[in-house]
Amino acid sequence: MYTTLRKIHLYCCFIVATFLLMYFVTGGVMVMESVFHRKSKHTTVQTLAIERNESEQKVIQAVRSKLDIEGRLRITKSSDGNSVYHFRRPGYHAELARTKEDSVQVTIREGTFGSVMNDFHRLRGYEGTWTHMVWACMYDLSCVALLIFAFTGVYLWWKLERNKKTGVIFLLASTVTTVFTVLYIYQVC
Amino acid sequence: MGVRSWILKIHLYGGLLCFWYLLIFAFSSLHYHHDFDFMKESEISNESRPITFHQKFEEGDSALAINLQNELNLAGWYLFWETYTDSSGIFHTEIQNPKTTYRITYDRISSSASIESEYKGFWSVVNALHGFAGKMPNAPFMIFWHLFTYVCMLIVIFSIASGIWLWLKNREDKVVGWAILIGMMTVSFLLLLTTYLKG
Numbered sequence: 001m002y003t004t005l006r007k008i009h010l011y012c013c014f015i016v017a018t019f020l021l022m023y024f025v026t027g028g029v030m031v032m033e034s035v036f037h038r039k040s041k042h043t044t045v046q047t048l049a050i051e052r053n054e055s056e057q058k059v060i061q062a063v064r065s066k067l068d069i070e071g072r073l074r075i076t077k078s079s080d081g082n083s084v085y086h087f088r089r090p091g092y093h094a095e096l097a098r099t100k101e102d103s104v105q106v107t108i109r110e111g112t113f114g115s116v117m118n119d120f121h122r123l124r125g126y127e128g129t130w131t132h133m134v135w136a137c138m139y140d141l142s143c144v145a146l147l148i149f150a151f152t153g154v155y156l157w158w159k160l161e162r163n164k165k166t167g168v169i170f171l172l173a174s175t176v177t178t179v180f181t182v183l184y185i186y187q188v189c
Numbered sequence: 190m191g192v193r194s195w196i197l198k199i200h201l202y203g204g205l206l207c208f209w210y211l212l213i214f215a216f217s218s219l220h221y222h223h224d225f226d227f228m229k230e231s232e233i234s235n236e237s238r239p240i241t242f243h244q245k246f247e248e249g250d251s252a253l254a255i256n257l258q259n260e261l262n263l264a265g266w267y268l269f270w271e272t273y274t275d276s277s278g279i280f281h282t283e284i285q286n287p288k289t290t291y292r293i294t295y296d297r298i299s300s301s302a303s304i305e306s307e308y309k310g311f312w313s314v315v316n317a318l319h320g321f322a323g324k325m326p327n328a329p330f331m332i333f334w335h336l337f338t339y340v341c342m343l344i345v346i347f348s349i350a351s352g353i354w355l356w357l358k359n360r361e362d363k364v365v366g367w368a369i370l371i372g373m374m375t376v377s378f379l380l381l382l383t384t385y386l387k388g
Contacts, residue, residue: 013352014370018377023218024345031320031338071388089388116385123384124222131383138377139222146215153204160201170205178209178318181334185314188264188328189288 002159009152012145019142026121029114036114043109052102060085060096063104069094072128090123091116193358200351203344210318210341217319220312230310237303240295250274253295254282255326257302263291264328286325287317 013020029036048066050059063069064087071087071094078084078097085096091111099105111119126136157167220228240260246252254267257280265286272282278298284291292305321335356366 010352010356010366011369013349014366015373017349017353017370018374018381021346021349022377022381024342027320028339028342031335031342070386087388090385092388120381120384129388131380131387134380135384136222138380140219143215143218143222146211146218149204150208150211150215153201154208157201157205166202167205170202171208174206174208174210177333177337178213181318181331181337182314184328184330185287185317189286189314 002156005152005155008148009156012148012152016138016142016145019138020145022120023142026117029117030121033114036117037112038115038118039112040109040115041112043107045105045107047099048104048106050098050102050104056083056098059098059104063096063106067094067106067108069096069106069108072132088119090119193355196351197355200348200355204348207341207344207348210337211345213315213318214341217316220316221319228310228312228316230308230313232308232310234306234308235303236306237301239301241300250280250282253280254284257282257293257295258284258326261291261293261302261304262327264325265289265291266326286328287314 048063050062054062069087071089071092074086074088076084076086082098087094087096091113093109093111095107095109097105097107123132123135124139126133154171158164161167219225238261240257242256242260244256246256250272251267251269254269254272258265258267263284263286265284268283268285271292274280278296280295280297282293282295284293288309290307290309292307293302295302318334321331321338324335325331353370356363
């Protein structure tokens, strides 16, 4: 049992090590928001002329090819009812909106380091291209791996250490900090 | 005591210190991804209170929102995009914290505030512990969780590296381990790179 759980603990780490590192490093950058700002580094706005009778899909495709726009697509509606095409990837957001019959407005925002880290940390959802599907799968695997680390870790410590006093103190410290914080939130909020 | 023994102890005790944080981080992440229904709760209550400001403050909606929050002794952040004075002169603001959303209207003439409190439930409180980026107004002790979050992050990063190092120091056969480690690291880096470049 001990050897099996040790192997599970170890191989779970091997499978999600890079993703877990990414989540904890990007999370660290996010909690240091005052140092790593998330504002856009550059914003460029340009208006491109298009053929009047072209379909919207063809127009968007042509603009994407011309400006080399890549990213996960999401379509929203503007206040005047027109479709707005958003292409996002970490630290990058392109917005394409048909403003008139013969023009498309393209707004491209490039983010700072803080914004790239924030976008990596928050990327989720089983939708989009195959990379997003694999990403979402790795996201879930990382969460499950964390649960496995926590439980198998406690088991392995329990089996490994003869004198459990120090370990119990650390586990208690974790419990007290968490319970105190939850109760404190209930008290003051 | 050798280096290996020290690293193993830090790995073990550090892991135990992070136990609850890891559970909270994992469950809240799963909730952010799958939006679990059982974690959603909403209970609304209303009350009215007379307000007497004990300090003078500058004109403006932001200053009024902050002073109202302090007079009502509510913990949380006021939302500037929900803060405004309507055409009849009634002031509106919203204060968010992990447990409750307060929607406040304040009548400057009668000096009374109506407060709609929406209790968001136990899981909202737990999920809020996922990461704490800054100080919460009127909740000074939240700084402990903020610091605890930093400590846990450092421990997890250390534990991944030390776990691999401890495995390397073992005498067991490592072919399968190396294959999984290198294979998954390559796949993950390629995925990160593709996502960064192509979305």
